[in-house]
Amino acid sequence: MLPQRNLLIRLAYLGTPFAGWQRQKELPSVQGLLEATIERITGEPSRVIGAGRTDRGVHALGQVCNVHTSARISALSLQRALNALLTPTVRVWQVEEVPPTFHARRDALGKAYLLVLWTDPLMNPFLLGRITHHPSACDWVRVRQALPHLLGEHDFRAFAKAGSTKGGTVRQIRRAELIGKPPVVAFLLWGNGFLQHMIRALAGTLLMIGQGRLDEESLRSLLTGADRSSAGPTLAADGLYLLAVHYTEEELSAAILASNPFSLSSIFPLVLP
DSSP, X not given: OOOOEEEEEEEEXXXXXXXXXXXXXXXXXXXXXXXXXXXXXXXXXXXEEESOOOOTTOEEXXXXXXXXXXXXXXXXXXXXXXXXXXXXTEEEEXXXXXXXXXXXXXXXXEEEXXXXXXXXXXXXXXXXXXXXXXXXOOOHHHHHHHGGGGXXXXXXXXXXXXXXXXXXXXXEEEEEEEEEETXXXXXXXXXXXXXXXXXXXXXXXXXXXXXXXXXXXXXXXXXXXXXXXXXXXXXXXXXXXXXXXXXXXXXXXXXXXXXXXXXXXXXXXXXXO
């Protein structure tokens, strides 16, 4: 038997056609599609290890996974073969050989996410499925002033989906920004990890602050492990994007995003940087 190789795969996908990243028996998933396509190329069963599980409808510009294979196909040839066979809603933009011990999930130091909102009362029909519609009036200055409270290490229990907190609820946020301008604004969050629904619940809570329904002191209280019912609503998944997964401190810079051929401006031209 040929020795096993370990290949890292970076990919982008439109989450709308999928029931999420994770393999499922009867529903389409990104992981399931990728495994079936790799098996078709290599002729051997494959198990793809993802850096994280995106929910139903969540998109990715920089998802990372790894797969062990004994196939001799080169990294570049595998990338080309995958893009030739995968549905057009999934694109592989990098394949590289990595050490045998590399694990896409366990070795990840953090992730960056973007949640994009359309704030105009009249929804743009050409952005359906790619942006979260939130037409309520909002004081964006108040929202921006509240963002620094998220920085650092906190207990995000109040922002996690019920029943998804088995591994603990303490996370560290390293960047929290509001970018763009109405009608398209976006929350950019970069941290060492995120709980299920955490970003969408954080955004829902920040919007309540912008609407005057919560104050900054309430947000500080929520970051001490409060109950989920105390925080704001979980926004729709349409506008949530996994931007990048980083494995070194150097990747915390914009370098890993700069190497991605799928820029934010290509998705939302003339609106986001």
